[in-house]
Amino acid sequence: MIKPILPSELILNKDGSVYHLNLKPEQLANTIIFVGDQDRVAKVAKHFDEILFETQKREFKTITGVFKGKKISIISTGIGPDNIDIVMNELDALVNINLKTRTIKPEHTKLSIVRIGTSGSLQDYIPVDSFVLASYGLGMDSTLHAYDCEHILETEIEDAFIKHTNWSNRKGRPYIVKGSKTLENKLFSDNTFKGFTATANGFYGPQGRILRLALQDATLNSKIDSFNFNDLKITNLEMETAAIYGLSKLLGHEALSMNAIIANRANGTFSDNPNKTIENLITYTLNKLV
Template sequence: MTIQDSELILNSDGSIYHLNLKPEHISKDIIFVGDQYRVDIVANYFEHIEFSTQKREFRTITGTYKGKRITVISTGIGPDNIDIVLNELDALVNINLDTRTLKEKHTSLNIIRIGTSGSLQSDIPVDSFLLSSHALDINGMLRSYQVENIGNPDIEKAFMKHTSWSIHKATPLVIKNSSKLGKKLFSDKIFTGITATAGGFYGPQGRVLRLPLQDIELNKKIDSFKYHEHKVTNLEMETSAIYGLSKLLGHNAVSMNAIIANRANGTFSNEPKKIVENLIVYTLNKLVE
């Protein structure tokens, strides 16, 4: 089957539409950061820069770290941007862009998000690292796809019951990380837990400025949720989209979170840039072990 021009959009130079990339521009090991300026912070650790480009908020640099070829890409904020980035990266490795047909051999990417997040639990302090064992999708983006086989129905049902989840919102979805990649990046320095992914920064994360919330108690309900050993440890805006699309497309994904705020204690890091850079170094070194 040939994919139509309107579905797989290419630039005049043959690169994929939003990312401005060709297949040869990327590694199989890809780091996601939200902020385009953070791409250069990661790339400053590379011994050699092979390629760089930027279109809109999507900045990409490919280079080598301790001899390993790595690509770092800025995704911008939110699950909608992840939908663009992951689908286009998958197209680069699993679709022949010349013939617009699927390749016979599937290629799996290793995708590692390095991002900031706020802890929901008092015992996970600011300036710590957290690896997302699961992602809790409460934004609904993944529901555009056939997700029946990637969720964890028992945790999802327990969460909806505990929170009295509104029928007017998208049904929550819980997706596990890549066990193989998770083991590679884990150490005794790392907290783990379920990372909830909201579709916005204010109301969807329980913040009130001028607009009242649909459920003013929702954050407290999320904080207190527990299913066996699982609890929701932090809240951000990308992880569930990364985990869900990676599962659907056959890629490996892990989200590494620099905890710069603790909403349970009302605290914020004194050196947020330093903790992010420490997590970058930690992750790079784990990737080359």
């Protein structure tokens, strides 16, 4: 007899929806767009031909609808790898666990997940208002290390990064995961840069910003900028991609991150119209997915 997952481990609301996302399986599409900001969900959904479902709990807002005949769900994840841990596990539970019996389904369902986010470029050749498609994600948080993940990691690149940055052993080991090649082939064009996205676990100190607190390594950003592994350079910095890639790969899903570059940390510039850049990336991504 298959042992059911305990209520303390898989928490459901009284209506049978998963705890944080407030979703039931029939309310979710197999193609999903992640955004960080809950207000951005409507900015994507305004392009839909039809809205099928809408819900929100805390920062997790979902709209499921139809765009050019394709069913798509848009979900706001909030900020940071810890939120990604919640979102990815609950999405997988919706499609790969029978919520009534609390048992894993015998047949696996694969989700296609695309993050549309904002980011800052670390290289001077990637200007503001451009798009970066992340071929790799570098996690500078420890979220993925809570799981058995060694088999999905790019350990050779990790070792080179640790050596190059003289990474402190008091921090969690950086992890590197490759994005979905299937989605990369679908979303790449001459309008995008291929990138190597670094994921920080904070906005200020973890991204090298100094207000009143001294940094453990004030030179880390410059070492990240100058890292080069067989001509693979870190192109941009944000707070979700690596965790999405790692958990997606562990759970058997496809995931790719599309970044609207609204700042360039290398030359100190910021977009004159970041909302237009984000809107351009939204329309580009939607049309590539259908």
